[in-house]
Amino acid sequence: MQLSHLRAFCAVAQTGSVAAAAKVLNRVPSGITVRIQQLEQDLGCELFLRDSKGMSLSPNGRLLLEHAQHILDLTDSTRLLMREEDLGGRLVIGALDVVLVDFMPALIGTFRKRYQGVGLDIRHEASEVLVQHVADGSLDIALTDGPVHSKSLESKLAFVDEMLLITERNHPPVKSPADLQCSELYGFRHDCSFRFRMDRWLAEAGISHLPVTEIESYHTMLACVTAGMGAAWVLRSVLQTLPGHQQVQSHTLGPVGYTEIHYLWRSGQLSPNARKLIETGEGLGERRKTRTWSTIGD
Incomplete structure (x- = not known):
């Protein structure tokens, strides 16, 4: 039995559904379902009654709920105490x-x-x-x-910052993705919110032919852009710290760049x-x- 299993169980019991519990815990629904199943297997009993109307606590589930919440509260208060x-x-x-x-x-x-x-x-x-x-x-x-x-x-x-689009120095002004004159964009991996915003920026403009190469370093992104290989999104505050930032052209993204x-x-x-x-x-x-x-x- 793990604390994450108990936390998932309590969230489903309190919200009434796996989907609602997933939102509360910032998890995907499938992850919540797996944790509930693992907890039921570990305890050897059914914790929820499942039907077309949703999920409700079984007798064993009702018995566990108060005890599980007490365990979580005690764990949380212990963590807090140790960090006083x-x-x-x-x-x-x-x-x-x-x-x-x-x-x-x-x-x-x-x-x-x-x-x-x-x-x-x-x-x-x-x-x-x-x-x-x-x-x-x-x-x-x-x-x-x-x-x-x-x-x-x-x-x-x-604090508030601004995301800028950077291109090679002689690139024409960019007001939308359609103005880009490059073969690729550079961004972080998909679990980064800035990358998600870049993908949405392209999708809303109907741009599907421009690949996004994942690079986990702003220094490397800047070097690639300076060499005329592509474009990238960079926070204004980060750009000013990068050696050679004067060698690229920066373009404001408007409201989408507000961060x-x-x-x-x-x-x-x-x-x-x-x-x-x-x-x-x-x-x-x-x-x-x-x-x-x-x-x-x-």
Whole structure:
């Protein structure tokens, strides 16, 4: 029996369906179904009655629900206790790579000066993975593309940025995907929200012939674009940090390029150290916005 099995069971019991539970936990429905089946096999009994109207708790399911919720509450409170500021504690932070480049150094530097007794564990993942890890309690807090709409998660704006399209220096102005004069685009893998937005940008314009090559490095993307091989989406704040950024042409994407980075945590589970991280970041976002947007012209 695993905590993820109990969490899936409680979510289905409280929402009344696998689909609704999947939304609450930010999982795919098939994953919720597998966890319920594994829990039933482990306990050797049926936990739900299934019919054409949906799912309802069996007698064994009703017996388990209160006990399972108690286990989860105890687990969550234990995690919170172990990370309390009074004990020094440890703060586990997840962030997008783009956040680690520009915003995170100033945030962590200021935080360390104020709270030297707090141990920090900083991990980078794609946006979809970060949301999942916050939902299952593996991360105390994350900085990711947002906002994220979920009853089990809360978020707060950290800063605003802009996604730019970069092309070779002599490329004509780009107002839509139809204006692109290149053979390919560069982007991250599909579990990245920025890649999802790029794919949607192409699809809405009816562009299906332009391949997207996955590259996990903005430095490599910039090198390929500079060489005249293709185009890429890059955050304005990241672009200014890349050596050689003056050698490419940047194009604004309009509303589709507007980007919000949010702090994300589990509802009701914001630890004291995570709260202090957010408080430390207040003001950094606005100062960063002014500095970033005045550095690079289009």
